[in-house]
Amino acid sequence: MVASGAEQARVDLAEAWELSPSVALRPEPFGALAYHFGNRKLTFLKRPDLVALVRALASAPSVASALDIVGISARQRAAYLDALSGLAATDMIRKRAS
Amino acid sequence: MTTTLGVEATGPTRPRGGDLVQQFEAGLDAPICLTWELTYACNLACAHCLSSSGRRDPRELTTEQCEAVIDELERMQVFYVNIGGGEPTVRPDFWHLVEYAVAHHVGVKFSTNGVRLTPERARWLASTDYVDVQISLDGATADVNDRVRGPGSYDTAITALRNLHEAGFKDPKLSVVCTRENIPQLDEFKSIADAYGATLRLTRLRPSGRGADVWDVLHPLPAQQRELYDWLVARGDNVLTGDSFFHLAPFGEKLPGLNLCGAGRVVCLIDPIGDVYACPFAIHEEFLAGNVLEAGFQHVWQTSRLFADLRSPQTGGACTSCQFFDACRGGCMAAKFFTGLPLDGPDPECVQGYGEAALAAPREVPAASQDHSRSSPGRNAPVLLTLQRRPPTTACDENPLAGTAASAHS
Ligand code: SF4
Numbered sequence: 001m002v003a004s005g006a007e008q009a010r011v012d013l014a015e016a017w018e019l020s021p022s023v024a025l026r027p028e029p030f031g032a033l034a035y036h037f038g039n040r041k042l043t044f045l046k047r048p049d050l051v052a053l054v055r056a057l058a059s060a061p062s063v064a065s066a067l068d069i070v071g072i073s074a075r076q077r078a079a080y081l082d083a084l085s086g087l088a089a090t091d092m093i094r095k096r097a098s
Numbered sequence: 099m100t101t102t103l104g105v106e107a108t109g110p111t112r113p114r115g116g117d118l119v120q121q122f123e124a125g126l127d128a129p130i131c132l133t134w135e136l137t138y139a140c141n142l143a144c145a146h147c148l149s150s151s152g153r154r155d156p157r158e159l160t161t162e163q164c165e166a167v168i169d170e171l172e173r174m175q176v177f178y179v180n181i182g183g184g185e186p187t188v189r190p191d192f193w194h195l196v197e198y199a200v201a202h203h204v205g206v207k208f209s210t211n212g213v214r215l216t217p218e219r220a221r222w223l224a225s226t227d228y229v230d231v232q233i234s235l236d237g238a239t240a241d242v243n244d245r246v247r248g249p250g251s252y253d254t255a256i257t258a259l260r261n262l263h264e265a266g267f268k269d270p271k272l273s274v275v276c277t278r279e280n281i282p283q284l285d286e287f288k289s290i291a292d293a294y295g296a297t298l299r300l301t302r303l304r305p306s307g308r309g310a311d312v313w314d315v316l317h318p319l320p321a322q323q324r325e326l327y328d329w330l331v332a333r334g335d336n337v338l339t340g341d342s343f344f345h346l347a348p349f350g351e352k353l354p355g356l357n358l359c360g361a362g363r364v365v366c367l368i369d370p371i372g373d374v375y376a377c378p379f380a381i382h383e384e385f386l387a388g389n390v391l392e393a394g395f396q397h398v399w400q401t402s403r404l405f406a407d408l409r410s411p412q413t414g415g416a417c418t419s420c421q422f423f424d425a426c427r428g429g430c431m432a433a434k435f436f437t438g439l440p441l442d443g444p445d446p447e448c449v450q451g452y453g454e455a456a457l458a459a460p461r462e463v464p465a466a467s468q469d470h471s472r473s474s475p476g477r478n479a480p481v482l483l484t485l486q487r488r489p490p491t492t493a494c495d496e497n498p499l500a501g502t503a504a505s506a507h508s
């Protein structure tokens with residue numbers, strides 16, 4: 001079910017983000033499951049490189065740099081930004097001061 | 099989550115490409131929806147109890163054995179367990195085990211009839227993030243509820259909801275098994291949930307445990323299935339269903355959820371003595387995968403023959419030619435099994451009506467492989483239990499038959 005009422009967060013390339021402290025990631029053959037212990041939402045990260053990206057966020061100075069570290073091509077950036085915004089909407093990832 | 103990103107092939111036995119449903123059909127490294135029935139002991143004797151609960155099983159796992167299971171769940175990163183029973187709170191170490199699980203990063207959602215939810219407990223529960231509470235209620239009025247769950251059980255449940263609400267507990271679940279008698283009360287259930295800041299959770303009555311004895315008279319009639327589906331489409335936005343009703347998808351659009359039978363793939367059950375079954379609604383030796391005391395839960399989950407079979411491609415049988423097969427997939431395995439229908443055919447509540455035809459044909463209903471019901475109905479026994487239990491035919495045939503399937507947010 002899609003979260004209703006959650007503010008539609010947009011993730012911007014220049015911002016710094018990280019995995020929320022209440023989220024656990026469990027590796028699975030298709031990517032990973034992410035579970036938020038606070039709002040009890042379960043989300044599927046459907047690609048290993050999306051998992052790598054989410055994990056890279058915390059140590060990267062910006063989303064753009066995390067995308068580079070993981071090796072996401074310029075052509076695919078929009079799709080990954082959408083995916084990150086989806087994760088932000090349910091507080092799976094949150095913004096941090098860069 | 100909707101992304102435009104596909105799934106990449108990850109191993110030789112995995113489906114290449116394809117969607118999440120195919121990935122789930124092949125099974126996950128750990129279950130998403132793990133139910134753990136801590137005890138078969140119960141203060142009530144609900145007519146439709148999925149686990150035929152009543153008496154405690156003397157082989158029940160000890161506190162130390164339960165802690166060892168929790169340690170293993172932590173290692174496997176099982177994010178949360180659904181604890182049920184029986185009535186789990188009657189176990190003297192129940193609150194200890196809940197605290198132990200939380201301390202080990204295993205969230206707990208527990209189902210209760212409310213009997214031990216005192217104002218004091220409610221305050222403690224409100225103070226922790228990792229525990230979710232689900233109160234069972236099967237009628238929006240005392241008469242409808244107590245006929246199934248026993249005298250006084252309506253008041254107990256409402257008192258528990260009130261205690262939670264007054265303690266500031268956020269968003270408990272009000273869990274309703276949909277029956278012929280309560281389908282007309284869906285709006286009232288929603289109002290009760292709203293009044294106590296709870297989320298309504300509707301699940302399907304399955305012919306498991308004592309539910310098998312009353313399924314014929316309690317399962318929703320065909321017109322009510324439609325009523326339920328229409329209600330879910332119209333009002334179901336913030337209502338949970340534990341992916342219960344995917345067999346109703348042929349009525350129109352798919353309902354939210356995984357829409358597949360998760361048994362042994364993403365769903366399973368650990369029972370009070372540590373036996374692992376494919377699904378909480380499939381407590382029968384046919385679906386017994388192993389025991390946690392042998393080599394641990396992970397070993398059972400990852401190596402059992404039964405689970406390997408359930409994760410291999412299934413044949414749709416008579417359903418394959420149905421235009422709705424993609425959405426419905428033949429429905430619930432447990433419902434078919436306990437009504438004596440072929441597992442690769444239509445669900446007994448098939449919206450096309452094929453289930454009724456199959457139920458009318460000669461069939462053999464499987465004998466229960468266990469029953470913890472009390473031998474004589476106690477003073478709290480519901481009317482339906484005393485009216486509807488089939489008389490035993492032989493001594494060993496006393497009960498001729500023995501309820502978040504997985505949903506993203508069951
Ligand atoms: S569809 Fe039936 S058998 Fe399958 S997981 Fe759900 S309840 Fe269990």
Ligand code: SF4
Binds near residue numbers: 348420422423450
């Ligand atoms: S025939 Fe089978 S697939 Fe079709 S609606 Fe009935 S149960 Fe579902």
